[in-house]
Amino acid sequence: MEEKIFIVEDDAAIFSSLKEHLEQWSFQVAGPENFQDIMTPFTQFNPQLVIMDIQLPAYDGFHWCREIRAVSNVPIIFLSSRDHPMDIVMAMNMGGDDYIQKPFHTDVLLAKIQATLRRAYSYAEPEEPMDELKWNGTTIDLKRCVIQGGTQEIELTKNEFFILSILVEANDEIVSRDDLIRKLWDDERFVNDNTLTVNVTRLRQKLSELGLGEAIVTKKGMGYMAVTLQENT
Template identity: 55%
Template sequence: MFKLLLIEDDSSLFNEIKDRLLQWSYEVYGISDFSKVIQEFTEIKPDLVVIDIQLPKYDGFHWCRMIRSHSNVPIIFLSSRDHPSDMVMSMQLGADDFVQKPFHFDVLIAKIQATLRRVYNYNTEKITFKTWCNATVDYEKNTVTNDSGSIELSKNEIFILKLLIQQKNKIVSRDELINRLWNDKRFISDNTLTVNVNRLRKKLDEIELGRFIETKVGQGYIALEEEIQ
């Protein structure tokens, strides 16, 4: 049974979401003190966080930064504000998905299920390590290591890299990546994938591998395989 932390200060909406999630046999927790979100997060140890942007004390972006400073737990943002910048900011901070209010509960539940399935089921394959461009990609620890150092990737980033490496030197379409990542592209902005890939490439730059992920305009992305000298 998965534990979900719902960080929402609207009590009526919190209770309605909680009731819907309980029907799917999830354990659902809320926040009792919005000035101590991190302390309660640490105590609960949730498998997934659903967080509103507008909260008392500090906004959801602040708490996302705090959570991401020591955890890669999947995060889904909720927002009543109709600003594309909110979605971009969410993805840049490492969120896994974004839901605009008002929303249909079936959409939220589908996104939660897709995220949990992606994060906790994708690494059950026998292959744990992969060598790519003279680097070791660890699909369990979400790390990429080479002679220049080691980086840690988020769940979305390692999943994107894995999909690209599986078809290295071939173009993987944006539609395929979106469908594999979020299950239903109808609810995902095209910019969401761009933000995730750019964040992946920026991290790979730290160990001199960013240049091996290329954008093919109008088509998708490709992971090149470095020639071993």
């Protein structure tokens, strides 16, 4: 089945160029005609990945990312002609999975798309099939990308879920930042190190809702470790 990519880009020349290039790689590509309404065509197309420009008519890409995140965990790659570090931080905090600055080479974007699709849809196929992990009195559902504690259920993004799974499966051992980056993004050349920090911060914020905000520990100069809290032993 062809994977579907939804491109939110108001520059017709850039949209047409991307559409033509991606269709050569057997992707189905669509985009909105009316930038006042992104959600209707997004929902109808039901894509596996979104490419989102930041500077758009009416509402910016951050707004539409929030709208999409309210209903979907589909991977989102941001595009922007701006190079301020805070744009990258905002993109990741809003739920973006990657960020690429204009002008860009289409082969670089393609590599990011392929890596994002692999980590979003392929990693949850372990060699020995498992449905869940038990950790600190919670259940990590490997099929639905959620963590449950009692009657409360927290939904995680693909990146947050993957990071948590790696750390928990390490059994109280430190996982280096480099190892996490390699496992998340496959090729370090296409990764901004800040992306990992932002994803871990978001993960901790969500875990705090279950009283586990301190269960992901930073080991300075080494990496991260998922620990067993005393109250849950």
